[in-house]
Amino acid sequence: MKLNTLRIVRPQVITPAMLVSTNVPENEYVEWNGGASYPLGQRVIVTSAHKVYQSSVAGNVGQSPLTSPLAWAEVGPTNRWKAFDQSNSTQTRAQNFLTYTIRPGQAIHSVAALNLTEATAMRVRVTDPGLGLIYDKTVNLSGQLLNSTWWDWFLGPRTEPKQCIYGDIPSAPAATITVDIAGTQGLAVGVILMGQTRAFSEGIRKGARIGITDYSRKERTEFGDTVLVERPFARRANWSPVLKASEVDAFVDFMAEIRAQPCLWIGSDRYEAMTVYGIYKAFDVLIAYDDISTCDLELEGLT
Structure with missing residues (x-):
């Protein structure tokens, strides 16, 4: 491989x-109107913020979703x-x-x-x-x-x-x-x-590990019945790139810069599963030889 x-x-x-x-339009829900009354659970969009909000109270009038967190719950971005x-x-x-x-x-x-x-x-x-x-x-x-x-x-x-x-x-x-x-x-x-794009290493060593973390609910009731509720999952990976001595410092510095930023990690063009969109959980560089160092890299994908 x-x-x-x-x-x-x-x-x-x-x-x-x-x-x-x-x-792609922003019209999946009605635009919020300060003069309208919204029932509990009604969803609206605020195009200036590109967000969807849901009413948390009944008879919701004149309370802006942008400034009234008790009256409106943020659902997420608009479809666009x-x-x-x-x-x-x-x-x-x-x-x-x-x-x-x-x-x-x-x-x-x-x-x-x-x-x-x-x-x-x-x-x-x-x-x-x-x-x-x-x-x-x-x-x-x-x-x-x-x-x-x-x-x-x-x-x-x-x-x-x-x-x-x-x-x-x-x-x-x-x-x-x-x-x-x-x-x-x-x-x-x-x-x-x-x-x-930043490129590092002479290649990833054989034995790369890939998988997923499943956030679905999997439980058994007191009667032995299985309750399954499908939820999102995230990819995960453990790779061992081989670094040249000349790029060790640059690699460590770059990893420090992106320590809380989601990135696209591409380990191979052959397998889709060797592409992870997420963050690194941990990495350790072992300076094993004069010219070559090895790295253990653990990645966590985003759901």
Whole structure:
């Protein structure tokens, strides 16, 4: 098994000022109106904050969700902004097609879409104000057969990619980046991120461990019945990158910088499961030889 150099994408925080255009509306609930009365449990949106709120009291009149936490409970971002809320399980949904054009204001190396549902293709375009279109690439996300047999071709299940990563974006600090995702009626995306990439190590040693942490409820009643409630899960991983002596200090310093920041950790292009969006739980560098050091890296994904 050949694994790649460890790549870490540090996402750019996408703010409303960076959003140039999108076809995803903010209309899943009514806009809050200070003169209207809202019953208990009624949900509204505040487009200035791009948030959804739920009324915590009956006869809720004249209390702004932004300044009245006892009257309103924050539910989360609007559908348009779920793709940028750093949560992998909340998804922006659109029928058949969604598009975002972002002006990040800095050079971007990588663009990624995570937790895709019913996506069939993704296209990324980079347009520089002086040079015009400098990057245009489309990736087919059609489902793949698990086995190459006639039965599987006609009747077998197909695995659909859950993520799409572009790691060759040209550096253009003033450019706009357009992300188009096509799919079916149930099209959804959990995270759209773009950021700068740092690469470390000569490679990840064989024996890399990957898995998930399941937050579902799994209990047995006093009568022996099993109660199962499905909840989100997060990926986890244990890798051992091999570091050159010349990059040990830079690696340790970079890890200190991102100690509480979710990043995209890419350990291999061969396996989707070797990509983790989350934080590191711990790392230890062992300076084993004059020119080579080893590292034990433990990652925790975000739900």
